[in-house]
Amino acid sequence: MKKIFSILVIGVLFAGCSKVLDRQPLSQITPNNGFNTENELLLYVRSFYDNMVPDADGANKEFYSLYGETASNIVLTGLSPEQTGNRPIPVSGGGWDWSNLRNVNYFIANYTRGKLDTSITYKYLAVAKFFRAWFYSSMVAHFGDVPWYSGPLEVSDTAQLYKARDPRTLVMDSVVNDIDFAIAHLGTGKNVSEVTKWTALALKSRFCLFEGTFRKYHPEFNLSGADRFLQLSANAAQDLISSGVYTIYKSAADVVYRDLFTALTPIADEVLLARQYSATLQVFHNVNYYTTAPSFGKPGLEKSLVNSYLMKDGSRFTDKPGYATMQFYDEMQNRDPRLMQTVRGPGYKRLDGNVALAPAYSGTVTGYQLIKFVTGAANDALGHSPNALPVFRYAEVLLNFAEAKAELGSLTQADLDQSVKLLRDRVGMPALNMAAANSNPDPYLVAQYTHASGSNLGVLLEIRRERRIELVMEGFAWNDLMRWSEGHLLAVQFKGAYFPGTGSYDLDGDGAADLIIWSGTKPATPNVQLLELGTDVVLENGAAGGNILINKNIPKNFREDRDYLFPLPTQELLLNQKLQQNPHWQ
Numbered sequence: 001m002k003k004i005f006s007i008l009v010i011g012v013l014f015a016g017c018s019k020v021l022d023r024q025p026l027s028q029i030t031p032n033n034g035f036n037t038e039n040e041l042l043l044y045v046r047s048f049y050d051n052m053v054p055d056a057d058g059a060n061k062e063f064y065s066l067y068g069e070t071a072s073n074i075v076l077t078g079l080s081p082e083q084t085g086n087r088p089i090p091v092s093g094g095g096w097d098w099s100n101l102r103n104v105n106y107f108i109a110n111y112t113r114g115k116l117d118t119s120i121t122y123k124y125l126a127v128a129k130f131f132r133a134w135f136y137s138s139m140v141a142h143f144g145d146v147p148w149y150s151g152p153l154e155v156s157d158t159a160q161l162y163k164a165r166d167p168r169t170l171v172m173d174s175v176v177n178d179i180d181f182a183i184a185h186l187g188t189g190k191n192v193s194e195v196t197k198w199t200a201l202a203l204k205s206r207f208c209l210f211e212g213t214f215r216k217y218h219p220e221f222n223l224s225g226a227d228r229f230l231q232l233s234a235n236a237a238q239d240l241i242s243s244g245v246y247t248i249y250k251s252a253a254d255v256v257y258r259d260l261f262t263a264l265t266p267i268a269d270e271v272l273l274a275r276q277y278s279a280t281l282q283v284f285h286n287v288n289y290y291t292t293a294p295s296f297g298k299p300g301l302e303k304s305l306v307n308s309y310l311m312k313d314g315s316r317f318t319d320k321p322g323y324a325t326m327q328f329y330d331e332m333q334n335r336d337p338r339l340m341q342t343v344r345g346p347g348y349k350r351l352d353g354n355v356a357l358a359p360a361y362s363g364t365v366t367g368y369q370l371i372k373f374v375t376g377a378a379n380d381a382l383g384h385s386p387n388a389l390p391v392f393r394y395a396e397v398l399l400n401f402a403e404a405k406a407e408l409g410s411l412t413q414a415d416l417d418q419s420v421k422l423l424r425d426r427v428g429m430p431a432l433n434m435a436a437a438n439s440n441p442d443p444y445l446v447a448q449y450t451h452a453s454g455s456n457l458g459v460l461l462e463i464r465r466e467r468r469i470e471l472v473m474e475g476f477a478w479n480d481l482m483r484w485s486e487g488h489l490l491a492v493q494f495k496g497a498y499f500p501g502t503g504s505y506d507l508d509g510d511g512a513a514d515l516i517i518w519s520g521t522k523p524a525t526p527n528v529q530l531l532e533l534g535t536d537v538v539l540e541n542g543a544a545g546g547n548i549l550i551n552k553n554i555p556k557n558f559r560e561d562r563d564y565l566f567p568l569p570t571q572e573l574l575l576n577q578k579l580q581q582n583p584h585w586q
Contacts, residue, residue, distance in 0.1 A: 036114035041124040044107055048131040049194075051100050067290055071477040073305050073468065075366050075494045075550050076297030082478075083490050085557030089567040089585055095142055096569050098149075104132045105152045126185035130195050130203065133178040136171055137207035141214075141479060142566045144168055144221070144582060164578040168223065172211055176232065179204045183236075190245065192266040192274050192388075199272050201240040202392040205400040208233035210483050213407060217451050217485035218564065230404045237401035241418060246270060246394040253428040258341035261373045262351060262387050272392040279386040287373040287385045292363045300366030301343055303495035303547055305472065306331070307444065308465050309339040314430035318444040328359075328367060328497050329509045337427040338469055343368040346508040352376030358507040358514035361529050361537075365550050366496030372473050390474070395423055399467045406460045416459070420466055437462045451485045482564055491556040495540075496548030502533055519543060559584065 034040055070080055081087040090096075107128045111121055139146045145165035153160050182200040189196065212229030215221070240246070249260050249270040260267055266274035277283045290296045307318050312334045317323055323331070332345040339345065344359045348371065359369040379385050398419040405411035413434045421431040441458035445465060452460055467480065481487055499505065499517055507514040516523050519533040531537040540546025562584035573579050 034113065035111050035116075038116065038120050038124075040114070041111060041116075041121065045124050045127045047103060048100075048127065067286075067296070069473055069475055069477050071481055072489050072492075073302060073472050073477045074299050074370070075302050075496070076299055077365050077550070078297060079551050079554055079556065082563075083556055084554060085491070085559060085563065087563070087567070089581075090569040092569045092571045094569050095139075095566055096572055101132065101135050101149060102152055104128050104135065105149060108132070109151045122185045123187060126182040126200075127195055129178040130182040130186070130200050133175045133182065133207070134203060136175045136178075137203075137210070140168055140171055140175070141207075141210055141482070143568065144565045146171060148174055150174070162576045162578060165580070168221075169225065172229075175207065176204075179207075188245075190268050190272075192268050192271055193276065195273060198240055198243070198245055199392050201236045202272055202394075202397050204236035205233045205240070205397050205404075208236065209400045209404050210479060212404065214483040216407065217483065220561075227408060230408050233400055234404035234408065234410075237397050237404065240394075240397050241401065246272065246397075248394060248398075248422045248426050250426055253337055253426070255341065256426055257338045258371065261390075262375050264387050266388040266390065270394045271388070271390045272394065274391055275389045277386045277388065283386075284383050285385045285389065286383050287387075288375060288377075288380045289382045289384070291370045291374050292360070292380050293382075294362045298361075298363055298365040299370055300364035300496060301368035301370065301472070302366065303368075303497070304448070304492075305468060306339070306343075306368055309336040309469060310429065310465075311335060312337070312429065316442055316444070318442070325498055325500070327499070327505070328507050331498075336429055336469065341427075342370065342372045342469075342472060344371055348508075350377045352378055356508060356510065358529075361515065361531060366494075366548060368497065370473065393474075395470055396474075396476075398422060399463065399470065403460070403463050403467065406456050406463055409454070409456060411456060411459065420463065423466060423470055432459070432462055432466070434459045448489060449484065449486055450488070485564070487558040487560065487563055491558045493552070493556070494550045496550060498545070498547050499539060500545035501539070501543050504528075 035044070070076055070083065108125065111125055111128070114121075136146070136148070145168050147160075147163055148166040148171045149160065179200055182195070183197055183204065186195060186197040186200055188198070190198075208229045212226050212231075212233060215223040215226035215229065247269050249267045250256060251259060260270065264279075266276065275285075277285055286296075291299060307323070309317060311317055311320075317331075317335065320326075329346055332340060340348070344357065346358075347356050348358075349356055351374075353376070359367055361367065363369055373385070373387065373389070375385060375387050402411065402416060402419040405415050411434065416432050416434055424431055437458035438456060439458065442461055442465075445461040446452075446457075449461060449464060452464075454460075464480075464484075467476070481489055502517045502519050504513040505515045505517070506512060513525070513528050515529045515531065516525060517531050517533055517537060517539075522532070523530060533539065533543065538549045538552050540549055562582075565582045565585075567585035568579060568581055573581060
């Protein structure tokens with residue numbers, strides 16, 4: 001699918017490091033005839049945006065994808081190899097792809113050929129260094145140690161082509177240097193289509209939070225410097241907050257969160273950078289079809305996430321007597337408004353419709369049917385969604401700030417009031433009280449996040465709750481579990497809505513049956529969803545009821561000694577004898 005971001009694509013895609021880093025990008029621009037004008041610099045750097053996440057096409061699920069957030073938040077009819085613990089060691093690919101880096105490094109090595117003034121060239125060099133920082137921070141997050149290349153390689157550079165991986169610590173220090181250059185030289189205006197100083201600060205807050213928490217919660221890798229990276233994250237976020245350039249988008253509390261993600265053009269008050277699509281130009285993505293059709297895995301929110309949404313008064317849903325056996329209509333009442341702006345709840349209507357619709361079990365395996373990013377029914381056809389997809393959002397920066405400060409032990413109530421409070425204010429939720437949270441940590445979250453501890457435990461868990469709810473479907477779930485060392489949650493049985501057994505169910509409280517779970521003789525009931533027990537739906541205790549179980553008979557496993565890093569492809573290990581496989585992937 002052609003993206004609006006780029007009008008010139010430079011560079012080619014290759015599978016392995018040794019096949020990529022010695023190639024010259026296939027374009028009209030070469031060191032001898034290119035980079036002579038500012039327009040040529042601009043055209044080249046636009047090619048970097050083509051590989052920006054989220055991957056709205058769903059083609060590359062190695063790292064980030066709107067359709068690939070299946071770690072613990074969103075459940076599909078099938079399980080990924082990462083969830084079953086049967087992740088294969090790839091022969092090639094598997095994310096070990098250096099073509100994007102080659103494209104960036106080629107620019108960095110040649111941008112001065114035109115002998116333009118640095119007042120012109122540095123802003124484009126800053127874009128290149130932004131994307132190199134993004135590339136390497138992602139590679140480190142997935143593979144750990146990786147070879148650092150600061151320039152394009154030639155065929156004769158055998159020492160570099162076939163060198164060992166550089167230490168993670170060296171690579172991440174280089175990444176920080178790149179992003180700091182970008183912050184210093186990028187423009188300061190708002191621009192949802194191009195990276196700016198503010199986007200660079202957001203990226204720094206993101207990858208430094210990952211690196212700081214990964215080093216803190218993974219002592220097995222013997223990495224020092226956790227607090228340094230946490231402080232860098234907090235500082236970058238604070239710089240963005242203090243600038244006053246961005247705010248949290250506000251409108252009516254019962255639609256504001258939904259509207260942020262269904263907007264056809266990015267809401268620039270909050271969105272720093274976005275992928276944009278256009279019905280006029282016939283450039284689309286596929287979210288509507290993904291969430292409404294039965295052929296994309298019938299995605300739905302997982303029960304533990306639904307349970308995590310607070311009551312509207314700020315109290316904990318999981319403290320309510322009988323919460324575990326509460327049926328759909330009742331559990332959706334008086335909750336954090338983001339719940340019914342993320343999934344279909346009682347009274348839900350499509351953006352272009354006037355008819356209230358119950359959850360369609362033909363489109364969700366859990367009963368919690370996704371509506372985040374979902375526009376009107378007119379866009380439900382395959383590949384026909386035109387709304388913008390945020391890549392960097394101010395809300396994430398606020399959460400990065402609060403979490404980094406909590407991990408450092410320097411969080412104050414004032415910090416929460418300039419971060420998490422703004423997200424809760426948007427939807428009319430009470431502010432997070434630090435003292436109250438720390439005096440009474442949520443047992444439901446304590447049982448999930450087994451490595452979190454300390455005097456800030458309560459507020460840290462609340463920030464994680466807020467992050468999971470606010471950023472669901474935006475590609476953070478996998479990395480969050482990996483950096484917190486909570487991979488064991490991938491092996492937990494996925495569950496959906498609760499039903500006491502076979503029978504007729506009114507899901508939206510309008511007095512009419514929306515769903516019948518049956519066994520034996522199929523009911524002859526028109527205009528009602530019919531699910532055969534044991535075939536169309538599996539309940540925990542069979543006819544005696546329980547939560548929906550998804551993929552009940554497929555074992556799930558997560559190896560703590562292995563699965564926090566991805567394996568290197570075997571082809572690369574054969575080509576380069578100095579590369580070593582990640583631990584326990586041999």
